[in-house]
Amino acid sequence: MKKITLIPGDGIGYEISDSLVKIFEAAKVPVEFETENAGLDVYEKTGELIPESLYESIERNKIAIKGPITTPIGKGFRSINVYLRKKYDLYTNFRPSRNLPGIETRYNNIDLAIFRENTEGIYIGEEKYENEEKTSAVAVKRITRKGSKRIIKSAFEYAKNNGISKVTVVHKANILKFTDGMFLDIAREISKEYENIELEELIIDNMCMQLVTNPERFKVIVTMNLYGDILSDLVAGLVGGLGVAPGANIGDNIAIFEAVHGSAPDIAGQNKANPLALLLSSIEMLKYLKLDDFAKNIEKAILKTLTDGCKTADLGGNITTTEFTDKIIKNLK
Known part of the structure; x- marks a missing residue:
């Protein structure tokens, strides 16, 4: 028991x-x-x-x-x-x-899973004001190889075990070249271990548009903490x-x-x-x-x-x- x-x-x-x-x-x-x-x-x-x-x-x-x-x-x-x-x-x-x-x-054939990295990104809560007047503030977004590899691996293993032929990685690497760039590079590395699973790459803003125009085409989505939080609720709203x-x-x-x-x-x-x-x-x-x-x-x-x-x-x-x-x-x- x-x-x-x-x-x-x-x-x-x-x-x-x-x-x-x-x-x-x-x-x-x-x-x-x-x-x-x-x-x-x-x-x-x-x-x-x-x-x-x-x-x-x-x-x-x-x-x-x-x-x-x-x-x-x-x-x-x-x-x-x-x-x-x-x-x-x-x-x-x-x-x-x-x-x-x-x-x-509004949609009839949605069946997908989002894998969101849960411990890193901007949700680590490291924020500070940049001056005494508190007119400017910054927040830290931390992405690590270890954290990225294990969430991306989880997504690919799920796809493999459920007969799914594509994993979509969501990022903003065109702007955030170090953090999101690292996450995207690791997704590309890991995808090579799964010959029968395609890696699709989508920028976060495009991903949002795709999810409200043709969500049925997605099966497994993997992304970082903040993006995953937003996309998870968006997709919940679709069903x-x-x-x-x-x-x-x-x-x-x-x-x-x-x-x-x-x-x-x-x-x-x-x-x-x-x-x-x-x-x-x-x-x-x-x-x-x-x-x-x-x-x-x-x-x-x-x-x-x-x-x-x-x-x-x-x-x-x-x-x-x-x-x-x-x-x-x-x-x-």
């Missing part, structure tokens, strides 16, 4: 986490959840944003799944999510996106929004799967929350754990539920979180 750290988060995190637990129990998934929390609620109760017990749980179990976490403004870390990624060197941010039945979008966007932060020894949307405090506790993002993230977690049969069973039940027209209000439906969860359970094999 594999133990998994469950981090409910804030706001609707409690409701969608409860949905996840009920579905896993009904599907008889051989895991045990160990609940620890972080964020605004924990801070207000204990004065700590991340309690030591959460670190201990993650380090003991090596795998976690979390709901949306709110970082209090002006308190502690700039972002709890960014802090956990850096602390555990979760260098791969994996964001798959695809069309789901019953969710209308229905952050409410249907799974996410994972994966390192060599620890992985944290997550719902990437906000905590939605305006609807918290009202049984309106859409648990799909967390549920889809849990499917990726089961694949990571090599529990593929359980992943397929839950995935099929979700797709059947959506095909039957069962949706929460944010997706144009009218059923509650509880009803949506019960429908999925009913559709399990």
Whole structure:
């Protein structure tokens, strides 16, 4: 029985986490959840944003799944999510996106994955004012060979293992010749190791245009931290929004799967929350754990539920979180 750290988060995190637990129990998934929390609620109760017990749980179990976490403004870390990624060197941010039945979008054949470098780039948070008057400021963008090689390798391995014949690397090397230039050069080096996979190179601004004109042609995208952050949300918008966007932060020894949307405090506790993002993230977690049969069973039940027209209000439906969860359970094999 594999133990998994469950981090409910804030706001609707409690409701969608409860949905996840009920579905896993009904599907008889051989895991045990160990609940620890972080964020605004924990801070207000204990004065700590991340309690030591959460670190201990993650380090003991090596795998976690979390709901949306709110970082209090002006308190502690700039972002709890960014802090956990850096602390555990979760260098791969994996964001798959695809069309789901019953969710209308402008496009019909999107099925792609974005690999975003998760620990470097401009999100290292090294900023300073250049003068006492604070009229000018600079931020450091750090790109390393090590960081670039491992995220690009992850993207190519995913393509190889899933029979995908092209990887698209996104950059701004025409302007940022040292940082983005290094990333692009490394992508070219690594691509030589994969004879049957084409490397496509696109500048970030062109990539944005391509994604809103012909997104169906992309399957695997790999890029740096800031670009990946922006593109991941853009692509989520193409398939229905952050409410249907799974996410994972994966390192060599620890992985944290997550719902990437906000905590939605305006609807918290009202049984309106859409648990799909967390549920889809849990499917990726089961694949990571090599529990593929359980992943397929839950995935099929979700797709059947959506095909039957069962949706929460944010997706144009009218059923509650509880009803949506019960429908999925009913559709399990």
